[in-house]
Amino acid sequence: MLHDPNRVYVFDTTLRDGEQVPGCQLSTPEKIEIAKALELLGVDVIEAGFPISSPGDFQSVVELSKAVKNPIICALTRANRGDIDSAVAALQYAKRPRIHTGIGSSDMHIKYKFNSTREEILARAVDAVKYAKKSVEDIEFYAEDAGRADDMFLAQMVEAVIAAGATVVNIPDTNGYCLPEQYGAKILYLKENVKNIDQAIIAVHCHNDLGLATANTIAGIVNGARQIECTINGIGERAGNTALEEVAMILKTHHSLNLHTHINSKHFSEISSMVSRMMRMPVQANKAIIGKNAFAHSSGIHQDGFLKHRENYEIMNPEDVGLNQANIILTARSGRHALKHHLERLGYTIDKINLDDVYNRFLVLADDKKEITDDDLLFLMSDGEKDPYKNGYKLNLLQVVCGDPLSPTASIKLQHDGVEKEAMAMGNGPVNATIKAITSIIGKEIDLKEFTIQAMHGGSDDVSKVNMRVSYEGKSYMGYGFSTDIVKASANAYLDAINKFL
Ligand code: KIV
Ligand code: ZN
Numbered sequence: 361m362l363h364d365p366n367r368v369y370v371f372d373t374t375l376r377d378g379e380q381v382p383g384c385q386l387s388t389p390e391k392i393e394i395a396k397a398l399e400l401l402g403v404d405v406i407e408a409g410f411p412i413s414s415p416g417d418f419q420s421v422v423e424l425s426k427a428v429k430n431p432i433i434c435a436l437t438r439a440n441r442g443d444i445d446s447a448v449a450a451l452q453y454a455k456r457p458r459i460h461t462g463i464g465s466s467d468m469h470i471k472y473k474f475n476s477t478r479e480e481i482l483a484r485a486v487d488a489v490k491y492a493k494k495s496v497e498d499i500e501f502y503a504e505d506a507g508r509a510d511d512m513f514l515a516q517m518v519e520a521v522i523a524a525g526a527t528v529v530n531i532p533d534t535n536g537y538c539l540p541e542q543y544g545a546k547i548l549y550l551k552e553n554v555k556n557i558d559q560a561i562i563a564v565h566c567h568n569d570l571g572l573a574t575a576n577t578i579a580g581i582v583n584g585a586r587q588i589e590c591t592i593n594g595i596g597e598r599a600g601n602t603a604l605e606e607v608a609m610i611l612k613t614h615h616s617l618n619l620h621t622h623i624n625s626k627h628f629s630e631i632s633s634m635v636s637r638m639m640r641m642p643v644q645a646n647k648a649i650i651g652k653n654a655f656a657h658s659s660g661i662h663q664d665g666f667l668k669h670r671e672n673y674e675i676m677n678p679e680d681v682g683l684n685q686a687n688i689i690l691t692a693r694s695g696r697h698a699l700k701h702h703l704e705r706l707g708y709t710i711d712k713i714n715l716d717d718v719y720n721r722f723l724v725l726a727d728d729k730k731e732i733t734d735d736d737l738l739f740l741m742s743d744g745e746k747d748p749y750k751n752g753y754k755l756n757l758l759q760v761v762c763g764d765p766l767s768p769t770a771s772i773k774l775q776h777d778g779v780e781k782e783a784m785a786m787g788n789g790p791v792n793a794t795i796k797a798i799t800s801i802i803g804k805e806i807d808l809k810e811f812t813i814q815a816m817h818g819g820s821d822d823v824s825k826v827n828m829r830v831s832y833e834g835k836s837y838m839g840y841g842f843s844t845d846i847v848k849a850s851a852n853a854y855l856d857a858i859n860k861f862l
Pocket of ligand 1: 377502504505530532533534535565567
């Protein structure tokens with residue numbers, strides 16, 4: 361059934377498993393933008409959403425099906441006919457639709473989640489696949505919590521769903537429980553004990569609760585799986601999913617594995633920044649492949665060795681993941697042409713954006729900073745026209761007084777729906793005073809749960825990036841802001857989160 365036995369198919373679930381992270385919800389236009397970037401990256405399947413879960417998710421699957429041409433568009437369901445009907449309807453415009461249906465396979469799930477028996481669960485699994493197959497040819501079945509399932513029962517389930525028409529069988533380590541040896545052995549067991557296994561592709565879907573998602577994914581494909589399920593930046597529930605960029609670069613670096621994908625790794629840096637800023641989810645500096653420090657050599661011994669021969673301390677080229685060094689430096693004296701050159705290098709299509717508008721905002725930032733870096737440009741681009749909350753609260757004025765022995769006081773003016781409101785508040789620091797002043801205008805009970813400030817490069821003139829997580833009526837919302845002024849970046853991050861629920 362596979363033309364190339366060494367080809368590994370890449371199934372991206374950033375927009376489904378990744379988007380389940382509290383506070384990381386995206387609008388449909390944002391999802392379309394990410395889906396187009398995934399298409400350019402070369403993924404084979406995009407899991408676009410879980411249509412029955414909400415009207416918004418349903419609509420996103422519809423719109424993504426229209427917007428994306430090459431990858432298969434997949435929709436998630438539980439093993440019931442209502443979910444499947446909804447997925448079939450959402451996929452009506454997809455050129456290559458796939459339904460991803462499934463049910464728990466471990467005794468733990470069978471007993472405590474479904475209050476059922478192995479026999480009953482098996483019958484439901486088979487019924488779901490047969491029912492979905494009437495409308496869509498390509499059916500992927502997931503055996504949830506397969507990591508903890510009994511291998512013999514799992515094999516029985518896999519054989520039954522393939523016989524019912526499943527084209528892909530997904531063996532998720534839903535709770536990130538397995539050790540690589542165990543997970544690899546599970547895949548091998550299925551290869552050796554399921555009679556009709558050659559009629560389907562085995563997929564591996566690993567979670568990172570013990571930090572083993574990538575190792576388990578590799579163990580799975582080494583033992584015969586040929587589809588990996590992963591997300592950009594490893595984003596996902598709890599500790600996340602397998603990071604797409606990690607597995608792709610392992611296969612590219614270790615030729616001895618003799619396995620390959622159709623991923624163009626040069627897009628990693630760009631798509632990683634896009635997902636991070638749209639989801640308001642910072643990437644840790646030491647994250648493999650795409651973290652800020654992934655290719656930074658800081659100790660004297662390493663720098664010396666690196667300069668003598670790059671491969672002494674580098675197993676991959678930064679260029680291979682899209683980290684090409686800029687050879688024209690941008691400053692306040694740079695013109696539109698130089699700015700356009702850099703934006704195109706970062707993957708922006710200039711005819712789609714208003715260069716004059718970006719240039720004006722660039723000059724404001726360049727007046728504050730000596731040199732404008734790629735990170736600065738990415739954040740500049742994420743401000744303004746792409747802001748999905750254009751009609752939300754905007755900061756019109758911010759003035760803070762602080763110092764020793766002054767009491768930190770903030771005066772602010774916010775604009776909303778054409779009306780300007782002002783407030784003043786005192787706090788234990790300038791940020792605290794600003795947050796209090798904003799909250800007094802909004803007039804709701806908002807809980808600030810997380811607050812991080814990152815300088816992008818260093819230097820007291822640097823741009824600060826602020827991420828916040830706020831809680832409102834029991835739900836989490838993420839926000840970010842950036843500015844050379846930490847207090848202004850904080851105010852904008854707070855408003856960004858607030859605009860999501862107001
Ligand atoms: O982790 C999991 O088991 C899942 C399934 C829905 C595939 O995400
Ligand atoms: Zn999952």
